[in-house]
Structure formats: structure tokens, C-alpha cells
Amino acid sequence: MNNIASMPASPPAEAARLPARHYLNEAHTLRSWFLTTDHKRIALLFLASITVFFLIAGVAALLMRLELLTPEGDLVQAETYNRLFTLHGVLMVWFFLIPSIPTVLGNFAIPMMLGARDLAFPRLNLISWYLFVGGGTLTLYSLIKGGVDTGWTFYTPYSTLYSNSAVLSTVAGVFVSGFSSILTGLNFIVTIHTLRARGLTWFRLPLFIWSMYATSLILVLATPVLAITLLLLAMERFFGFGFFDPRLGGDPLLFQHLFWFYSHPAVYIMILPGMGVVSELVAAFSRRRVFGYKVVAFSSLAIAVYGFLVWGHHMFVAGQSPYAGLVFSALSYLVAIPSAIKVFNWTATLYKGDISLDTPMLYALGFIGLFTIGGLTGLFLAALGLDVHLTDTYFVVAHFHFIMVGGMVMGYLGGIHYWWPKISGRLYTEWMGRFSAITAFVGFNLTFLPQFLAGYLGMPRRYWAYAPEYQVLNVMSTLGASILGVAYAFPLIYLTWSFWKGQVAGPNPWEATGLEWRTPSPPPTHNFETPPRVTGEAYERSHAARGEA
Amino acid sequence: MRPAAKPEAPGLGRSETGAAGQFADLEHERSASLLGMWTFLATEVLFFGGMFTGYIVYRTFYAEAFREAGGHLDLFWGGVNTAVLLVSSAAVAMAVRAAGQGRGKSTAGWFFSAAALGAVFIAIKAHEYTRDYREHLMPLRDLPFRFPGPHADQARLFFNLYFVMTGVHALHLLIGMGLVLVLAALSWRGRFSGGRDAPVEAVGLYWHFVDAVWVFLYPLFYLMGR
Ligand SMILES: [Cu+2]
Numbered sequence: 001m002n003n004i005a006s007m008p009a010s011p012p013a014e015a016a017r018l019p020a021r022h023y024l025n026e027a028h029t030l031r032s033w034f035l036t037t038d039h040k041r042i043a044l045l046f047l048a049s050i051t052v053f054f055l056i057a058g059v060a061a062l063l064m065r066l067e068l069l070t071p072e073g074d075l076v077q078a079e080t081y082n083r084l085f086t087l088h089g090v091l092m093v094w095f096f097l098i099p100s101i102p103t104v105l106g107n108f109a110i111p112m113m114l115g116a117r118d119l120a121f122p123r124l125n126l127i128s129w130y131l132f133v134g135g136g137t138l139t140l141y142s143l144i145k146g147g148v149d150t151g152w153t154f155y156t157p158y159s160t161l162y163s164n165s166a167v168l169s170t171v172a173g174v175f176v177s178g179f180s181s182i183l184t185g186l187n188f189i190v191t192i193h194t195l196r197a198r199g200l201t202w203f204r205l206p207l208f209i210w211s212m213y214a215t216s217l218i219l220v221l222a223t224p225v226l227a228i229t230l231l232l233l234a235m236e237r238f239f240g241f242g243f244f245d246p247r248l249g250g251d252p253l254l255f256q257h258l259f260w261f262y263s264h265p266a267v268y269i270m271i272l273p274g275m276g277v278v279s280e281l282v283a284a285f286s287r288r289r290v291f292g293y294k295v296v297a298f299s300s301l302a303i304a305v306y307g308f309l310v311w312g313h314h315m316f317v318a319g320q321s322p323y324a325g326l327v328f329s330a331l332s333y334l335v336a337i338p339s340a341i342k343v344f345n346w347t348a349t350l351y352k353g354d355i356s357l358d359t360p361m362l363y364a365l366g367f368i369g370l371f372t373i374g375g376l377t378g379l380f381l382a383a384l385g386l387d388v389h390l391t392d393t394y395f396v397v398a399h400f401h402f403i404m405v406g407g408m409v410m411g412y413l414g415g416i417h418y419w420w421p422k423i424s425g426r427l428y429t430e431w432m433g434r435f436s437a438i439t440a441f442v443g444f445n446l447t448f449l450p451q452f453l454a455g456y457l458g459m460p461r462r463y464w465a466y467a468p469e470y471q472v473l474n475v476m477s478t479l480g481a482s483i484l485g486v487a488y489a490f491p492l493i494y495l496t497w498s499f500w501k502g503q504v505a506g507p508n509p510w511e512a513t514g515l516e517w518r519t520p521s522p523p524p525t526h527n528f529e530t531p532p533r534v535t536g537e538a539y540e541r542s543h544a545a546r547g548e549a
Numbered sequence: 550m551r552p553a554a555k556p557e558a559p560g561l562g563r564s565e566t567g568a569a570g571q572f573a574d575l576e577h578e579r580s581a582s583l584l585g586m587w588t589f590l591a592t593e594v595l596f597f598g599g600m601f602t603g604y605i606v607y608r609t610f611y612a613e614a615f616r617e618a619g620g621h622l623d624l625f626w627g628g629v630n631t632a633v634l635l636v637s638s639a640a641v642a643m644a645v646r647a648a649g650q651g652r653g654k655s656t657a658g659w660f661f662s663a664a665a666l667g668a669v670f671i672a673i674k675a676h677e678y679t680r681d682y683r684e685h686l687m688p689l690r691d692l693p694f695r696f697p698g699p700h701a702d703q704a705r706l707f708f709n710l711y712f713v714m715t716g717v718h719a720l721h722l723l724i725g726m727g728l729v730l731v732l733a734a735l736s737w738r739g740r741f742s743g744g745r746d747a748p749v750e751a752v753g754l755y756w757h758f759v760d761a762v763w764v765f766l767y768p769l770f771y772l773m774g775r
Contacts (some may be wrong), residue, residue: 037561111571118561118571120581186588194581195571224592228599233714239688241709243603244700249703254606258599526561526570 018425037122038525043108044423045129050096050104053136053493056143059092060084065447065478068137073465081464082149083165086110089152094174095136098266098410101273102184102219103132105415106212108423110188112208112516112523115197115532120190128183128378135177142166142173151462153263156244156255160236167237171230178223178230181269185219188212197515199534203297205284206514206538207290210297211276214304218265218272219233222308226262229255256318260311268307270404271371272300274411275342278364281414282346284512285361286353289539292345298456299338306335316387325384339375343368358510363414368443370406374399377452392462395455398448406444407472413440421509425522426502432494440487446480513539522533569744579747583676586751595720600714604769607706614703616774618696621686622711624676626678630673631763634742637666638760641729645753648746655734656749660733663756667726681708685761688712711770718766721759728752 017517023040026032032388033041064084067075076084111118118124140253142148145166150159192213196205233255235241242248244255283290290296312320312328346368355361377399381387390396420426450473455461459470466474508517515532516523561570571576602736608615644659681687686697688709696704732752741749 092756119586120571122561122571182592184588186585190581193584194577196693220588220592221595225599226597228596231717232599232603235709235713239690241688241713242706242711248668249607249611249706251606252609258602271560292765336751 004165008049016467018522019520019524021524022425022520023525026525031390034471035126036125037118039107039111039119039122039125040127040423040523040525042129042395043104046099046103046107046132049129049133049136050099053091054242054488056140057088058154058485058488060088060091062481064088065481067464068466070472071466071468071471071474076464077147078464082151082462085148085462086151087143087146090139090148090170090174093152093266093270093406094177095132095139097270097404099132099177099184100412101277101415102134102188102212102215102269103128103180104189104272104348106184106215106413106420109419109516110212111190111195112193112422112519112527113209113514114191115200115515115534116191116195117282117526117528119187120189120194122186123333124183128180128187131180131183134518135173135175135180138169138173138176139240140173142169145169151518153259154230155259156233156234156236156252157246162245168234171234175230175234178227181219181223185216185223188216189220192216197532197534199545200515203294204534204536204538205297207279207293207296207300208276211272211279211300214382214468215269215272215276215301217301217306219528222262222265222269225258225419226266228260229258230294244413245466246494253315253319256315257311260314261308264311264314265304265307267400267403268303272303273373273406274367275300276408277411277415277418278346278367280512281364281418282349283539284352284418284510285364286355286515287511287541288349288353288356291348291351292341293538295341296345297525299341302338303335307332310335313382313387316384317391322384322528327384329384333379336375336379339371343372343375353392357434359428359430359437360414360510362434363417363440364435366444367407367410367414370402370410370444374402374406377402386490390455391450392460393455394459394461397461398451398455400447401451406448410440410444413437415497416491418512419516420498420511421505422521422523424495424499424502425520426498427505427509428491428494428498428502436487436490436494439483439490443480443483443485443487447477447484448480449482450474482547487495504519513541563572571658575744575747579744579750582747582751583754586754590754593758596719600710600717600720601765601769604710604714607703607710608773611700611703611706614700615707617698617700618704618768619770619773620775621684622771624775626673626677630670632768633666633670633673634760634763636755637663640666641756642683644729644732645746645750648736648741648749651742653739653742657733657737658740660729660736661762664726664729664733666726667722667729670722671719674715681712690695714766715770718759718762721762725752725759726757728742729756 023038026038031047036042036045064081065075067073067081070077073081107119144522148165148167148170150163150165150167154167154171192205192209230403232241232243236243236245242250246248246252279290279296304515310328310332312324313332316325316329368458377395381390381396381399417428417437420428454470454477455475457470459466459473505521507520510517515528515534519528564570564572566572566574567576568578572581640659640663644656644663647655647659654760678687682689682692685692688694688705694701694708696703698704729752732741732749738751
């Protein structure tokens with residue numbers, strides 16, 4: 001057993017064969033997919049749908065980058081450009097980033113990591129998917145109606161009084177998909193509380209579970225505030241209610257407070273799951289327990305709690321009281337502590353680890369580097385004085401893309417590559433995976449590092465034309481975005497191919513710990529033939545030899 | 550393929566204990582159902598919380614106008630409605646108790662009375678809304694708002710908040726009535742006997758929550774400034 005564990009991860013023995021019956025070949029009818037309550041199948045339904053939204057939003061981004069290749073507004077009109085960045089923002093935030101890791105990897109892996117047969121409420125899980133698709137359809141319908149030009153933040157009174165675009169149907173789509181988020185979060189919370197295997201105490205849980213728990217708390221407590229805010233917005237636009245209309249005594253700033261009370265925590269919905277995945281990957285590919293397990297676990301909860309107290313940093317220049325700004329600025333700095341704890345603990349885990357640079361690990365290392373830059377530049381923006389200069393410039397754009405794309409998308413792709421052998425039962429071609437991971441890292445940096453400079457020099461965001469002196473930086477950015485596009489399209493091809501044709505993976509190709517690796521790949525519908533029992537701590541290697549399933 | 554033995558849509562079904570397949574037994578399933586409902590109610594608190602925040606902000610800004618506008622609401626019917634809802638909550642509590650003792654017909658009876666009281670509440674609310682409509686206080690597109698005195702615009706904010714908040718509350722009550730009627734029918738047929746009454750308890754929690762929201766709405770709108 002020991003020599004197996006010290007060998008680099010390699011394709012399993014030739015004897016590996018797919019199990020005779022598993023969740024994928026249980027039934028083949030359309031009904032068996034669209035009415036399934038199996039969390040693994042629902043995860044695949046989500047995977048397919050968010051991929052579609054990702055592609056549409058990605059095309060919008062590519063069109064914007066093409067427009068910005070030259071300083072003049074030549075490729076599209078200003079109006080169209082406004083609609084493009086709104087489409088990109090709305091779809092990426094609500095229909096890709098927020099559902100990405102929770103609904104795909106969380107849905108697939110949480111019950112198995114807990115040793116459970118399914119989530120606590122399987123039918124609710126299916127309803128959650130239908131709500132998501134319903135909301136997405138409404139949003140795409142607005143696209144057909146000509147799109148929306150408010151930006152993803154729907155700021156009043158522009159969105160309520162002036163915008164001549166499909167605000168109502170877009171808002172309705174986001175509103176509906178919010179209930180999908182709430183149901184998913186609720187399902188995860190109850191599952192983690194009630195369906196842990198025997199012996200799986202809270203402090204033996206994989207760190208992915210801790211971060212999904214923290215994420216679910218935010219999903220459940222922040223999303224309803226977005227729902228009511230959008231409802232009030234719709235009332236205002238439709239009936240002229242005046243809540244946010246200064247002419248009637250309403251306060252547009254109230255909208256911003258309510259909106260960011262959701263949307264700042266939502267940023268953590270878009271990063272905490274990625275952090276959870278990276279904890280798993282770092283442990284699996286350096287073959288060590290995560291350094292300071294408990295601190296990492298609690299830092300997830302700390303991020304979730306702090307996340308509710310810092311929303312005002314989006315409103316430093318919006319006319320908010322400077323004293324409130326002072327408090328929000330100080331609280332925002334505090335978030336750096338738990339975030340830094342995570343980065344330091346991952347790094348400490350790598351130290352003297354038996355590291356293998358498989359595809360998921362490359363994504364994880366990319367995450368750590370890019371998240372660190374994204375987090376540190378967040379401190380610039382949390383500084384009251386500096387923020388006045390940087391507000392609404394490309395510096396902000398670069399900052400949050402480092403967190404959301406450099407962080408979450410890297411984490412998501414790392415997780416997809418890590419659990420893919422479990423999901424499909426097969427291996428993708430390793431060099432293709434490594435190639436994509438490295439290309440994504442290079443393309444990403446080329447796209448967004450120049451935007452820090454452009455923003456610092458004063459280039460404002462959300463314009464379709466710009467002053468000629470920024471052109472070099474923008475050409476670099478567009479070139480980077482094209483590379484990034486390739487890096488995202490490639491996995492789509494080879495993962496799809498491997499789903500049917502890849503080499504059989506066997507139950508535990510990474511020699512990872514965790515209960516999900518102790519069942520066949522792909523798993524049976526019931527996940528485990530016998531309910532597992534946990535006797536050791538998380539990431540303890542002695543329990544994780546290959547083929548123990 | 551053995552089509553006869555296989556469920557069409559893969560899932561777990563129920564185990565010998567009567568609980569859903571992912572749970573060990575009914576007690577386990579009950580604890581999950583109740584935790585799920587409590588979590589959902591936490592969501593609801595935040596949902597209403599957004600509107601209460603709006604109320605607090607504008608009441609602080611326009612205290613005088615809100616006091617005047619509050620005087621235009623019907624204290625008598627508002628008070629009656631508060632009593633009606635409190636009694637309906639008592640009926641739901643009795644239904645939950647009866648279900649726990651396995652008395653399905655009695656459960657159905659109490660649930661039915663709760664739904665009837667809910668209908669009374671809605672009827673009274675409709676009566677109040679009609680009066681507001683006639684007095685031009687309702688925020689409709691083609692209905693000019695009329696309010697005596699210098700604070701008409703701010704009073705309009707008060708009434709808009711009043712209609713949104715009581716409207717969303719009434720919507721919750723209607724959903725509660727639907728749930729309670731379904732449960733009444735099911736418990737009449739003995740569906741919740743033998744320890745399978747977790748849904749009854751969960752819906753009971755929901756009903757009490759909707760009731761509790763009204764207990765906050767009533768003083769904020771009707772009693773203020775009197
Ligand atoms: Cu923020």
C-alpha cells in the first residue's frame with residue numbers, strides 16, 4: 001500500500017472497468033433525466049444549463065473586447081455596447097458564477113462526501129433546477145426583446161424611470177432564479193446537518209463541505225433581500241410607486257443599500273465555493289492534511305459573516321455619510337484576515353508536500369495566485385481616499401474579475417477536472433487538461449493585468465470608446481481575452497469526448513481521501529452499497545489507498 | 550434492461566421504515582423537515598426585512614406625514630383582522646396537536662377552520678382596499694392620488710408601503726390557506742398517522758410566521774400616530 005501511495009498519480013491498472021450498473025445507465029429515457037431526483041443527474045442538468053449561459057455571456061464579452069480593440073466606437077453602437085455589458089454581467093453573475101460550483105459540484109459531491117444517499121430534499125432539488133431554467137429563459141427572452149442597458153446593478157432611478165429596455169422581464173428572470181438559489185442553499189444546510197455518515201463529526205468534514213455550508217448561509221440569508229429589492233423595483237417601474245424616486249420623496253440610495261446588502265455577500269457566494277474546491281485539491285495533490293484545518297473551516301464562516309457588514313464600500317462616492325464610509329472601510333479591511341488565513345494555510349500545506357502537478361492542481365495553484373492579487377487590490381478599493389480615484393474605472397473591473405474569473409472560474413474548472421473521473425467514470429487526456437489550465441492562466445493575466453494600469457491611469461468603465469492613449473493596454477487585453485476563450489473552449493471539447501471515449505478511471509484515480517472516492521466511478525444511484533462509516537480525520541492518508549472501494 | 554423493475558426516473562423512493570430513502574427513519578426525516586422549514590422562515594424574515602427597512606427609513610424621514618396618513622386607515626377592521634388571525638393560529642396549533650395524537654379527522658377540522666378564518670381576513674382586507682380605492686389612496690396607474698394637507702407626496706409613500714407590505718402578507722396568507730386545505734384533505738384520509746405528521750408541523754410553523762408578520766404590520770400602520 002505504501003509504495004502505491006508514493007507513486008505519482010497515473011492511469012489505473014488496465015483491469016479497471018466501469019461498474020455494470022451506475023447512475024448514468026440506470027435509465028436512458030428523457031423522462032429519466034427531466035424528472036429525476038438523483039442529485040448526480042440534477043448536477044449534470046445544471047452543468048449543461050450553466051454551460052449554455054456561460055457561452056452566451058462569453059460571446060458578449062468577446063464582442064466587447066473586439067469593440068475595445070480601437071479607441072473609436074466602430075464595431076457596435078454605444079447603445080448596443082451598454083446592452084452587451086449588461087447581458088454579460090447579468091448572465092455571468094446570476095446564471096453562471098452563483099450557481100456554478102454549488103449546483104454542479106456541490107450537488108454532485110456533497111451527498112457523497114457526507115456518505116449520504118442523496119440530498120435531504122431531492123424533489124426540491126429538481127424544482128430548483130426548473131426555477132433556474134425558468135428564470136434563465138425569462139432573461140434570454142429579454143435579450144430577444146432587445147436586451148437591457150442598465151448594467152447588472154439595475155441602479156434606480158435610471159432603471160425605473162428612464163431606461164427604454166426590457167428591464168421588467170430581466171428583473172423577473174433574476175427574481176425567479178433567486179428562488180432556485182434559496183432552495184439549493186436550504187437543501188445543502190439541512191443535508192449537512194442531518195445526513196452525515198456515522199462517525200463523520202463536524203470537524204471531520206472535508207473543507208469543501210464547510211465552505212459550501214458558509215455559502216449556503218449566504219444564499220439563504222442574502223438572496224431574499226435581492227428578491228424584495230427587485231420586487232420593489234418592478235413595482236416602481238410598473239406602478240410608479242416612488243420608493244426610489246426623489247421627485248416623490250423616495251431615496252435612490254436606499255435601492256443601493258438594499259442591492260449591495262445582497263450583492264456584496266453574493267461576491268462571497270462567488271468565491272467561497274472556489275476556496276472550498278481549492279482546499280480539496282491542495283490536500284489531494286500535495287498528499288497532506290490541510291494545514292490548520294479548524295482555522296480554515298472557521299475562516300469560511302468568518303467570511304460569510306463579515307460579508308454581511310461591508311456592503312457600504314460600494315457607495316463611498318454615492319453620497320453616503322462619510323462616517324458610514326469610515327466604518328464600512330474598516331470592516332472591509334477585516335475581510336482580508338480570513339481570506340489571508342486561507343492563502344497562508346494552503347501555502348503551508350504545500351510546504352514539504354508530495355506535490356504532483358496534475359490538471360486540477362494547476363488550476364488550484366492558478367486560483368491561489370490570482371485570488372491573492374484580486375484580494376490585495378480589493379484593499380486599494382476599500383481605502384476611502386484611493387477609492388475616489390479608482391471608482392468606476394477599469395481598476396475595479398480588473399479587481400473583481402481577478403476574484404470571480406481568476407478565482408471562481410479557476411476553482412470551478414479545477415473542481416470539474418478533479419471530480420470528472422467520478423462524474424463520468426473516465427479520464428480526460430492529461431496533457432490537454434494541463435495545456436488548458438496553463439493557457440487559461442496566461443490568457444487571464446494578459447487580459448486583466450493591463451486593465452489595472454488602464455484604470456489607474458483613469459480609463460472609465462462602461463464606455464464603448466476611449467482616449468487613444470489607452471489603446472496599447474486594450475489591445476493586450478483583447479489578445480488575452482482571445483487566448484482565454486480558447487482555454488475555455490478546449491475543455492468543453494475534450495471533456496465531452498472523454499465522457500464517452502476516455503480511459504476508464506477506476507474508483508480513485510487521484511488516490512484522494514474523502515468518502516466520494518470510496519465508491520465506484522460512476523457511482524450507483526444510491527451512492528454507496530453499504531452506508532460508510534468514518535473513523536479518521538479529514539484528509540488522513542492511511543484511509544485512502546486506491547481500490548479500497 | 551429490465552423495464553418492469555426499474556423506476557422511470559431514477560431516485561430513491563421510500564424505505565421499509567416509511568421514511569424517504571435518504572433518511573434512516575421517520576424521526577430522522579422529521580428533524581430534517583423541520584430544520585428545512587425553519588431555514589425557509591429565516592429566508593422569509595430577510596424578505597420582509599427589506600420592506601421593513603424601507604418603512605423605517607421613510608418613517609424617519611417623514612414622521613409627520615406618516616402619522617397623518619396612518620390616521621386614514623380603519624382601526625376597527627384592522628383590529629378585528631388581528632383578532633381573526635390570532636384565533637386562526639390557535640386553530641392551527643390545535644391541528645398540529647391533533648395530528649401528533651393521530652386524530653386525522655380532528656386535524657382536518659381544525660385546519661379547515663383556520664383556512665376559513667384566513668378567508669375572513671382576506672374578505673375584510675378586500676373591504677378595506679375597496680374603501681382606499683374609493684378615497685383615491687391606492688397606487689394605481691390611472692388613479693390620481695388624493696390626500697388633504699401639505700404632505701400628499703410623503704403620504705403617498707406611506708400608502709404605497711402599506712399596499713406592498715400588506716399585499717405581500719396577504720399573498721403569503723393565501724399560500725398558507727392553500728397548504729392548509731391540502732393538508733386537511735390528506736389528513737382526513739389518514740395520511741399523517743403513525744408518526745408521519747412532520748408536514749403538518751412544518752406548515753404549522755409557516756402559518757404562525759405569517760401571523761407574526763401581521764402582528765408587526767398592524768401597529769406599524771394602524772396604531773401609529775393615534
Ligand atoms: Cu463588495
